[in-house]
Amino acid sequence: MSPVLTTLRALSPESLDACLTAAIAAVSVHNTQPWLFRAHGPEIDVMADERRRLRVIDPDGRQLAMSVGAAAFNLRVAMRARGRLPVQRILPDSAHPETLVTVFPGPFSPPGAGIRELTAAIGRRHTSRSPLRTSAIPWRVQQDLLAAAAAEGARLTACAPVSRDGLLALTRAAAETLHHNPAYRDEIAAWAGGPAARTDGVPVTAFAPRDAAARLPLRDFRSGRPELYRPVTARFERFPALMVLSTPGDTRYDWIRAGQALQRVLLTATVHGLAVTPMNQALDVPALRHLVGGDGAGPHAQAVLRLGYGSPGPATPRRRVDEVLVGRTP
Ligand SMILES: Cc1cc2nc3c(=O)[nH]c(=O)nc-3n(C[C@H](O)[C@H](O)[C@H](O)COP(=O)(O)O)c2cc1C
Structure with missing residues (x-):
């Protein structure tokens, strides 16, 4: 220093x-x-x-x-x-x-x-998992989002309609694969739902409804314990706007930078009144992850985002600062 x-x-x-x-x-x-x-x-x-x-x-x-x-x-x-x-x-x-x-x-x-x-x-x-009013994002706003990712060394790419449909199909296939993996279902059950007093995990209030048309595969946090939850469906936007966040490399350094870029993109989106949902199931399946990209995205996809105007999503719990601050020396 x-x-x-x-x-x-x-x-x-x-x-x-x-x-x-x-x-x-x-x-x-x-x-x-x-x-x-x-x-x-x-x-x-x-x-x-x-x-x-x-x-x-x-x-x-x-x-x-x-x-x-x-x-x-x-x-x-x-x-x-x-x-x-x-x-x-x-x-x-x-x-x-x-x-x-x-x-x-x-x-x-x-x-x-x-x-x-x-x-x-x-x-x-907050992460929003509700149907959106519109997915039409003005060009100027898109440019701000792209600049936010670039400022942290990552690339954000808007999907053209053909690659959007391909990415949706890939994500549906990944969601299906994950759903049939008992270890995945146990893991999601351990982190989703649970008592209201819990200070981590995804609360029931933040679960996504199912798309009535079965087109938009938002992550189904019920899939660990479907018997516990009432199925809820909703009509989602027909043509979602998807963007892919990617990085030039795929090392731990790139992942940290990707997280910084993701947060900067999400805050920039919030400033513009946009709601955002990560929908990363295709990245959770190694055989599918390398297929996510296209439209000039960098070689290593780190997040898939659905964006638009609609409900901002509910607040989720956090642990307190004193629970995560493990040392303070003058
Ligand atoms: C690396 C990463 C991957 C994520 N993947 C998904 C996802 O596939 N689907 C989803 O609904 N949310 C996803 N999220 C959002 C988290 O579930 C969310 O940030 C967390 O539950 C806290 O809620 P909040 O964003 O409302 O504060 C992801 C977040 C990160 C950082």
């Missing part, structure tokens, strides 16, 4: 708390919240909590790294909103592979309007 940076002040305890509250509002696969934080001096380590990795759909930790990357992105935004330029190091220490990102509050600099908008979106952003 440069001598100039080391002379800078750490965040106050209140600011640290606010930054971590922002971090844990991030997206995470099945709301596993697979992160831990350690504050030492001015630095904050954002660490992977391997105990929360999904063994069936995430054997190599790709989605875990994306979730941690998303939390690190929110942390950076919150730090920037408090007038400090965040400096991050990704995979800073090979002796500590659990530390995926270290974020340091750099020089003082007042936040601009863009950061203030992203900050305000952190608490408003």
